[in-house]
Amino acid sequence: MSIPDEAVIRAEMVHESRRLADLGLNPGTSGNISHRLGAKMLITPSAVPPQTMTPEMICAMPLEGDPANWEGPRKPSSEWRFHRDILAARPDVEAIVHTHATHCTALAMTRRDIPAAHYMIALFGGPSIRCAPYARFGSQALSDVAVEALKDRLACLLSNHGMIVVGPSLQRAMFLAVELETLARQYLLTLQIGGGHVLTDAQIAETAEAMADRGYGQAS
Numbered sequence: 001m002s003i004p005d006e007a008v009i010r011a012e013m014v015h016e017s018r019r020l021a022d023l024g025l026n027p028g029t030s031g032n033i034s035h036r037l038g039a040k041m042l043i044t045p046s047a048v049p050p051q052t053m054t055p056e057m058i059c060a061m062p063l064e065g066d067p068a069n070w071e072g073p074r075k076p077s078s079e080w081r082f083h084r085d086i087l088a089a090r091p092d093v094e095a096i097v098h099t100h101a102t103h104c105t106a107l108a109m110t111r112r113d114i115p116a117a118h119y120m121i122a123l124f125g126g127p128s129i130r131c132a133p134y135a136r137f138g139s140q141a142l143s144d145v146a147v148e149a150l151k152d153r154l155a156c157l158l159s160n161h162g163m164i165v166v167g168p169s170l171q172r173a174m175f176l177a178v179e180l181e182t183l184a185r186q187y188l189l190t191l192q193i194g195g196g197h198v199l200t201d202a203q204i205a206e207t208a209e210a211m212a213d214r215g216y217g218q219a220s
Contacts, residue, residue: 009035009042009170010055016174017050020099025181026050031099031162032077035170036087039063043083045074063087078138082146086166089147095170097177103184104163107131111159116199117187120179122208123216125153127201129180134159155180 013033020026020033029050034043037060045057059072063084070076077083083096107114114121114129121129132149135141146164149156154176155165165180167173190196199207210216 004037006037006042007055009037010058012170013042013044013058014050014053014055016097016170017044017053019174020097020177021050023178025101025177026099031097032079032083033098033170034077034080034083034087034096036063036094041084041087043076043080045072046077048074079142081138081140082143082164085143085147086150086164090150090166092168093166094168095166095173097165097167097170097173098162099177099181100162101177101181101184103188104157104181105161106188107184108157108162109160114157114180114183114187116201116204117190117196118183119199119204119207121183122204122211123176123179124155125208127199127204129153129155129157129183131157131159134161137161 013035017033020031029047032044034041040060040062042058042060045059048057057072057074059070059074059076061067061070061076061080061084067080079098086096087093108131111131113131116127121127130149130153132145135145146156146158150164150166154167155163157163163180165173165177167176
């Protein structure tokens with residue numbers, strides 16, 4: 001498999017970081033994006049507002065070996081550990097989006113999974129979006145619980161923190177990030193009026209099969 005053009009990926013990461021802010025999915029300098037690039041990953045820098053970020057500020061870090069061997073004018077995101085560990089554990093993943101989107105974070109603050117209250121949850125690989133146990137930001141413990149919560153899934157919540165979405169491309173991961181925040185908002189609204197009806201695992205499996213048959217949402 002050919003390695004994508006690094007300059008193109010860097011430009012896309014800056015563009016999507018700004019789009020996350022424009023969509024209201026990432027306040028301030030919170031959140032981060034990474035992308036696999038051969039034997040290394042590209043990751044957004046720490047504490048840089050999306051509006052002032054440039055492609056040259058994106059950090060490059062080896063996927064194996066000493067993480068201190070990163071390259072770039074700014075330090076990599078403090079969450080580089082879970083980005084690197086997810087890419088190592090998931091060869092199907094090319095890009096990762098982490099945000100503090102309001103509705104996902106509100107649910108993460110209550111430490112609840114998102115159940116199959118809407119059939120679109122089938123896009124994420126199963127009948128729920130798991131909420132990983134709490135661990136301090138930037139820690140190996142957080143990376144470990146995130147990797148576990150993402151098993152057989154394309155997204156998870158992080159307790160008292162935010163959300164992670166993964167995908168086979170940055171465009172797909174962004175599409176899923178927007179969809180996940182939509183699901184979180186819808187689920188929060190149902191909780192306010194007594195809770196919704198949750199679809200069965202069989203119904204979600206049937207939905208996933210129908211989505212795959214029709215290529216539903218795959219164009220993103």
